[in-house]
Amino acid sequence: GENVEQHPSTLSVQEGDSAVIKCTYSDSASNYFPWYKQELGKGPQLIIDIRSNVGEKKDQRIAVTLNKTAKHFSLHITETQPEDSAVYFCAATIFGNEKLTFGTGTRLTIIP
Amino acid sequence: KAGVTQTPRYLIKTRGQQVTLSCSPISGHRSVSWYQQTPGQGLQFLFEYFSETQRNKGNFPGRFSGRQFSNSRSEMNVSTLELGDSALYLCASSLAGDGNEQFFGPGTRLTVL
Numbered sequence: 001g002e003n004v005e006q007h008p009s010t011l012s013v014q015e016g017d018s019a020v021i022k023c024t025y026s027d028s029a030s031n032y033f034p035w036y037k038q039e040l041g042k043g044p045q046l047i048i049d050i051r052s053n054v055g056e057k058k059d060q061r062i063a064v065t066l067n068k069t070a071k072h073f074s075l076h077i078t079e080t081q082p083e084d085s086a087v088y089f090c091a092a093t094i095f096g097n098e099k100l101t102f103g104t105g106t107r108l109t110i111i112p
Numbered sequence: 113k114a115g116v117t118q119t120p121r122y123l124i125k126t127r128g129q130q131v132t133l134s135c136s137p138i139s140g141h142r143s144v145s146w147y148q149q150t151p152g153q154g155l156q157f158l159f160e161y162f163s164e165t166q167r168n169k170g171n172f173p174g175r176f177s178g179r180q181f182s183n184s185r186s187e188m189n190v191s192t193l194e195l196g197d198s199a200l201y202l203c204a205s206s207l208a209g210d211g212n213e214q215f216f217g218p219g220t221r222l223t224v225l
Contacts, residue, residue: 032212043116043202043216044155089155095212098145098204099168102155 002027004092006103013080014111021106023090024072030092033073034100035064038087047088048075051095077108085110114139116205116217124223130191133220137184137205143167144186145214146178149200158201161186190222198224 003026013019025033031052036044050057050064050073057064061080066073077084087107091100117136125131137144145168146158157170161180178188184205190197200221204214 034212034214036216041218043204043218046213046215049213091155093212097168098143098160098162098206098212098214099157099170100145100147100155100214101157104154 002030002092002101004090004101004103006090006106008106009104010107010109012109012111015080015082017080019077019080019084019108019110021075021088021090021108022072023074023092023103024070025092025101026071027092027094028071029094032093032095033064033066034091035062035075036089036091036102038089038105040086044089080110082110082112084108116203116215118201118203118217118220120220121218122221122223124225125193126225127193127195129193130189131193131222132187132189133201133203133222135186135188135203135205135217137186137203138215141205141207141215142184143206144180144184145204145206146186146188147202147204147216148172149202149219150198155202158188193224195224198222 006023034049038044063076090103119134143162145160160168164180175191180186200219202219204216206214
């Protein structure tokens, strides 16, 4: 089955700086990669996703890049703000399959 | 549009008991998936229901079961509770046919004593 590794497990950045979280996946058949943000006491919230027919996708301060050959994808957050502090999870699956395999999460702390 | 709702939000049970958790998906969503979240194992897929049928299943023992009703609401049941079943149980819904976007509820925090 699919296995997703995520790094780093914790990340602290100064407010206004950029943050990058990286994930690798094992199943070359996977072609859908969502990113979730989980705040304390809440369920994961989808913040951005990418399908394997594109290499990069942006949404305001958030971007995701995908390298199918190397089987890794990354989340980039620019101009970080205190409200970006949360746990971020990457996931992978085959498009049309509702079973998501998650990474182990990255606790991002933005230092004011 | 209302989000995914889960009830109850918190639950305390003792070993050997059974528990039923409920999930109401976003209106119009036909697929409901369940996940277990623990500090040690992270987010793990339990099962997915679509049109009242289990379509996908994770690697959990048979004590974990679920069902889906005709209005897409879903329940999951855990029988003979063990201490290790203490976790946040998350439900996610999707249109299932119009992309993979899954939207999660706030979860049910189950504590087994």
